[in-house]
Amino acid sequence: EDQVTQSPEALRLQEGESSSLNCSYTVSGLRGLFWYRQDPGKGPEFLFTLYSAGEEKEKERLKATLTKKESFLHITAPKPEDSATYLCAVQAAGNQFYFGTGTSLTVIP
Amino acid sequence: EAQVTQNPRYLITVTGKKLTVTCSQNMNHEYMSWYRQDPGLGLRQIYYSMNVEVTDKGDVPEGYKVSRKEKRNFPLILESPSPNQTSLYFCASSPRTSGSHGEQYFGPGTRLTVT
Numbered sequence: 001e002d003q004v005t006q007s008p009e010a011l012r013l014q015e016g017e018s019s020s021l022n023c024s025y026t027v028s029g030l031r032g033l034f035w036y037r038q039d040p041g042k043g044p045e046f047l048f049t050l051y052s053a054g055e056e057k058e059k060e061r062l063k064a065t066l067t068k069k070e071s072f073l074h075i076t077a078p079k080p081e082d083s084a085t086y087l088c089a090v091q092a093a094g095n096q097f098y099f100g101t102g103t104s105l106t107v108i109p
Numbered sequence: 110e111a112q113v114t115q116n117p118r119y120l121i122t123v124t125g126k127k128l129t130v131t132c133s134q135n136m137n138h139e140y141m142s143w144y145r146q147d148p149g150l151g152l153r154q155i156y157y158s159m160n161v162e163v164t165d166k167g168d169v170p171e172g173y174k175v176s177r178k179e180k181r182n183f184p185l186i187l188e189s190p191s192p193n194q195t196s197l198y199f200c201a202s203s204p205r206t207s208g209s210h211g212e213q214y215f216g217p218g219t220r221l222t223v224t
Contacts, residue, residue: 032209043113043199043215044152051209087152091211095159096167097142099152 002027002092006100013107016077021086021103024070029093033071035064036087038102044087078107111136113216115200121222122190130185130219132200140203140210141183142167143175145196146218152199158183190223197221 007022025033032051036044048057050066057064061082063074073086085102092098113134122128134141142157144167154167158177172194174186183202187194198219203210 032211034211034213041218043201043218044213046212046214049209049211089152089211091209095157095165095210097154097157097211098168099144101149101151 002090002096002098004088004090004098004100006086006088006103008103009101010104011106013075013078013105015079015107015109018074018076018078020075021073021105022070023073023088023100025088025090025098026069027090027092027098031091031093033066034089034091035062035071035073036089038085038087047086075105078105080107080109083107111214113200113202113214115198115216115219117219118217119220121224123224124191125189128187128190128221130187130198130200130221132183132185132216133181134183134200134202134214135181136202136204136214137180138202138204138214139180140205140213141177142201142203142210142213143173143183143185144199144201145169145194146199147196155185155198187221190221192223195221195223 035047038044048064053068087102089099139160143155144152156175158164200216201213203213
């Protein structure tokens with residue numbers, strides 16, 4: 001069964017305190033792994049696509065990496081504006097998408 | 110402005126009263142999809158469409174219908190809503206025409222309550 005699990009469910013960081021969010025997946029025929037950011041009351045906002053193990057993508061303070069079983073979203077020196085829920089999703093061999101339940105990140109000034 | 114719009118944004122209805130949630134995108138995207146988001150369950154895909162007149166089931170299609178008669182519109186139809194369809198619904202579209210469609214642009218959401 002295709003499945004995506006994110007951890008931790010919630011994370012509180014001091015401004016400037018770097019950390020990582022985890023996304024582990026089991027999927028038949030991974031076509032892509034995706035990271036989104038979701039602010040309260042809004043739709044998810046696309047961040048990254050990763051296709052194969054070893055691939056890395058960066059955007060400002062965020063860096064996403066991919067292995068054969070999991071992905072990490074590294075947040076370097078976060079700021080309060082990075083507070084949001086971060087969602088991980090995979091596309092399996094077909095065209096269906098499976099999302100994790102997200103990590104709620106709070107960055108305290 | 111490039112965007113995905115949904116209407117209505119909020120809807121309270123009663124069990125069994127047919128309703129339609131509209132979704133429209135102005136980016137000429139071929140791929141469109143509907144999701145529902147529930148606490149503890151995350152986003153779950155209901156239906157998706159690869160192009161006009163091409164639709165397919167996602168993970169949780171029971172109780173829903175869709176149609177894709179035009180590229181820009183992808184309405185979600187609940188013919189006989191039930192309380193377990195109370196949820197936050199999102200429409201999304203993707204600019205990719207082949208391969209992975211994970212780069213999706215989401216609408217603002219429709220909060221549906223069925224009593």
